[in-house]
Amino acid sequence: RRAASDLDSPSYERLADLRYRGQSFELTVAADDLASLPERFHAAHERRYGFRMEDEGIDVVNVRLVATVHGARPPLHQARTTGTATNGRRRANFDGEWLEVEVLDRRRLGAGSAVTGPAIVEFPEATCLVRPEWAGEVDDVGTLVLERA
Incomplete structure (x- = not known):
């Protein structure tokens, strides 16, 4: 268990999985600033597929927040044999x-x-x-x- 103070300074990453309306595949883009999310998606789509469809609607499929707390690595225990394998x-x-x-x-x-x-x-x-x-x-x-x- 971690003490509450260990969780005081997590880093956060906001992500959104987006796609053009009618498409089957999503692209994950950073979602820190909602106002720039459409342009970020259009640019990611153009990098991946070579084109953008700015007049097409955008579906938001998933939104997630990843919180990371850095701490000491847990000890790794040496593997031991337990008889004939x-x-x-x-x-x-x-x-x-x-x-x-x-x-x-x-x-x-x-x-x-x-x-x-x-x-x-x-x-x-x-x-x-x-x-x-x-x-x-x-x-x-x-x-x-x-x-x-």
Whole structure:
């Protein structure tokens, strides 16, 4: 939790998502000064698409306020291994060829743990298929960093 005094001096950014009436795509523009908002939108549209339609109505799709408070970065904890990461083997298809690959539990891969493709790394929320020509390792904060071998 932050003390109330930590929130005393946020910076604010006002933004608006606008589009010409009848269009499907919006452009985000700064909305600090409402009087200059139409001209700011016309200019942004011209930069992006090469033309402006000043006689066309403008739809306001979203308006938002972003408040930012700067503070100290939270500490990052070193990733630790919790036993064997091997979770069996499974068949996987790479470019039309079926291979028997190792299945690894991401939660058990600590800092410095190597991963060599082909492999499957199972995360609690996702699955990472490591191609045969890729390899990598878990960094100090637990990120799986893969590179083409």
